[in-house]
Amino acid sequence: MTPPAPAAPAGPPRAGQRGACRYGWTDEAETAFTAHRAAGLVPARVARAHRGGCDVVLGGRHSPTVPGDDNGGYGFGGDEQIRAVVPPNLAGSPPSTGDWVALRPAAGGTAATIAHVLPRRSALVRAAASGRSDPQVLAANVDLVAIVVAADVPPDLGRVERLLALGWESGGTPLIVLTKADAPGHDPAGAPSPRTATRHDEIAAVAPGVDVLVTSAVTGAGLDALAGTLAGATAVLVGASGAGKSTLANALLGADLLAVGAVRHTDGKGRHTTVSRELVALPTGGVLIDTPGLRAVGLWDAEDGLGHVFAEIDALADDCRFADCGHVSEPGCAVLAAVDAGHLPARRLDSYHKLLREQEWMAARSDARLRAERERRWKEISRAQRRLYEGRGGGRR
Ligand SMILES: Nc1nc2c(ncn2[C@@H]2O[C@H](COP(=O)(O)OP(=O)(O)O)[C@@H](O)[C@H]2O)c(=O)[nH]1
Ligand SMILES: [Mg+2]
Ligand SMILES: [Zn+2]
Missing domain, CATH: 2.40.50.320 (Copper binding periplasmic protein CusF)
Structure with a gap:
């Protein structure tokens, strides 16, 4: 693989983008x-x-x-x-x-x-941290939600599933980018190392219907394919700190515009060097939003998203005896049967239950919040009406 092309000089839009905006105005x-x-x-x-x-x-x-x-x-x-x-x-x-x-x-x-x-056509939204039930928009008007996972450490599959749910829910399309494919054992001629190949399969197994691209910012592997995928789109990079998001963005930019963190040798974790979410235009077309590693990514209104993430469980559920089967201990449960037969990893079903519970809890909370807001507004209206009566000389009732 060739290293990424050098960045075009900043300034005029490149050929093919004339009259249009590098930032995606249509x-x-x-x-x-x-x-x-x-x-x-x-x-x-x-x-x-x-x-x-x-x-x-x-x-x-x-x-x-x-x-x-x-x-x-x-x-x-x-x-x-x-x-x-x-x-x-x-x-x-x-x-x-x-x-x-x-x-x-x-x-x-x-x-x-x-x-x-202006009205958003899509938005990556999480439940804000620290027990509040307000949503927080992480990135607006995104076409692609690129979940960045490093190939040199064991992946946190639950986190990938959680980000996939948010990605599907955003209105954009999720995508997984496996970085650091140059990790020990790689073949400089291009074939991924057995370990990278294993990582790829592990992650692809929890991401039905989602593309998994393998890249290395060091060898340049996979960068052309990624640039091709991003051209003409707005993509947001999400994932754990140290996964290689900013390095990837810099490789695509052909310039060190974004701060990169040195990985601590003790635990392989990156420091939080990317402090804010930043948007940059790519020389190969498209717009990239880099984000800092998020400690907490709570689900927000992700019910449909979860259906996509756990598509194979939804498909199995068609064969459960009860239409409202919860796949916990019901007789005739096709999902539990698949776990017993070794077709569905128990971890996957646990994760499904966990994220579904979180989603239901969050939905109930936001319902309660809406109710409280409605009551507060109603009280305000009646107070205003009372004042109106008083103002008309109706006196205190
Ligand atoms: N070997 C290797 N190291 C990488 C690669 N991409 C990133 N890194 C290293 O991983 C560390 C964290 O990278 P950074 O881009 O700051 O991660 P971020 O927190 O996700 O933005 C840095 O030390 C990078 O040099 C890669 O493709 N190969
Ligand atoms: Mg970063
Ligand atoms: Zn079932």
């Missing part, structure tokens, strides 16, 4: 943006979200050479980032990496400001 998006254009706003994509602000890149059509393009006078179309203010009263969910926003350009000493977050 004609349909432009049409939907008409009213915002008329209001003097320009499209931009969130590269990094901070407290109170965002770094954004400009979308839209642009020509770096023709003045007066449609970028609100900014007149450039490269990789330049603008710091934009997120006003505290911005309606809806706060902007996340990958979001498209309507930006009010800086003028007369006022900083560029985000006026609207």
Whole structure:
């Protein structure tokens, strides 16, 4: 395999991307943006979200050479980032990496400001940490959710299943990237080592219907195929810290733009060097969002996602005696029979039960939260009505 191609110089869109945006702005998006254009706003994509602000890149059509393009006078179309203010009263969910926003350009000493977050076509969402039941958008408008797993340590299959559930649920397509295929025993001529081949099979077994790509940032193996898969798409890299996400992103970029962590020799774990979620355009086309390793990835509304992840269990369940079989101890359970016969690993069924319980618990919690919110709103309305009566001289009732 050849090492990755060097990065194209930043700046004008490359051939084949002319008139379009390196960050994925489309004609349909432009049409939907008409009213915002008329209001003097320009499209931009969130590269990094901070407290109170965002770094954004400009979308839209642009020509770096023709003045007066449609970028609100900014007149450039490269990789330049603008710091934009997120006003505290911005309606809806706060902007996340990958979001498209309507930006009010800086003028007369006022900083560029985000006026609207545009509707998302997909979003990778997790339950936020520490027992709260609010969802957190990890990446917006993603086509591919690339789950990055290192081939040099035993994989945490439960974690892969959990990320797959979120990936399917995002509205994008999950993909698994097995990194570090150069680990000891590899064949420099290209054949994966027996260990990498074993890892591949282990992971493919828990990811029905999902592509597993094998890569090495050291030898360049698999990078062309990965770049081909990512071209024209927005992909988010997720996975444990130290899995090689940032290294992979840098290899695809052909430049060391993203911070890479040295792996601690004691436990093989990477330090959390990637501190925020960052969006970059690839020279080979497509957009990549790098993320820090997440300690906790709680499921959020992942019921359908789980059905995809455990597709073979769903298929087996068709033959259970009871239509509502829980595959725990029911007579005539085809899933338990498959475990007994050695066709389905017991770990896989345990993981299915565990994630399903978590999903049901989360769904019940968010139902309770919705109920509480409805009650609170109802109280507010009746209080407002009372005030209205009082104001009309109706007196205290
Ligand atoms: N041998 C080898 N090491 C790699 C490869 N990719 C990443 N690494 C190393 O793994 C460690 C963690 O990489 P990093 O990209 O920071 O992981 P991240 O936390 O997932 O972003 C670094 O020391 C990298 O040099 C690879 O393909 N082969
Ligand atoms: Mg990283
Ligand atoms: Zn059953």
